[in-house]
Amino acid sequence: MGVFTYEQEITSSVPPAKMFKAAVLDADNLIPKVRPQAIKCVEVIQGDGGPGTIKKIHFGEGHKFKSMTHRIDAIDKEKFSLCYTVIDGDVLTDGVESICHELTVVPAPGGGSIYKNTSKYHTKGAEVCEEHVKGGKEDALATFKAIEAYVLAHPDAY
Template sequence: MGAITYEMEVTSSIPPAKMFKAFVLDVDNLIPKVLPQAIKCVEIIEGDGGPGTIKKINFGEGSQFNYVKHWIDSLDKENFTYCYTIIEGDALMDNLESIYYEVKLVASPDGGSICKNISKYHTKGDIQITEDQIKAGKEKAMGMFKAIEAYLLANPDAY
């Protein structure tokens, strides 16, 4: 099994605590409202929402995939970090064992936040994944982040 690591940073004018609450803690409720074509619903299969929880994300009509299952590795509300692993689903295609994500929100000098994301793609056998496949995943993640940011800007009293 091989592993490919990819790092990405996205800036936001929303402070880290507010963005973390929306983007991590309440994302299961918020994203189906904000992007229903992307995510239809999220179900907790096992656990209480903290580490060890397994969630099933059902994609919307606009997605090429049906679902994925996430395992929550860690959740640190004080330091705004969240780690999870995609462990099952057709989004892994037939060439990935799992994808590990580490998300950290930090304050930016302008009062907003910087979302730092590390993704580790664990491939099956000696299968290689392309830069285009990684780029497509990066663009979807950035689109979700920016959609939540837009929602928070349009609804300043939310969260």
């Protein structure tokens, strides 16, 4: 088994606490509103939102994938961090056993924030397709920017 890691950072003018609430804590509700083509809905299969919670994400019409299931491994609302693992679904292409994501939202100069994501693809000896990673990065960026636009347009929402 191998591990392929990539990192992504996205800057925002939104302060960390607001961005974490919108992009992480309320993501299940907000993303289907601001990017329905990315995520149609999120179904909680087990848990209360804390560690051990299992969610099934149904992607929007025309999306490359149909669904994925992930498990929340850790969440720290004070440090604005979340760790979750994709454990099932068609996003786990041939040779990929699971994908672990470690997200943090940290302060940026000027009062904004930096959204940091480290993704670790656990493989069964196969290499990860670069197009798969590139598509995931582009989708994450578009979703983050849609959330940011929503928060900026609705300053009292979070």
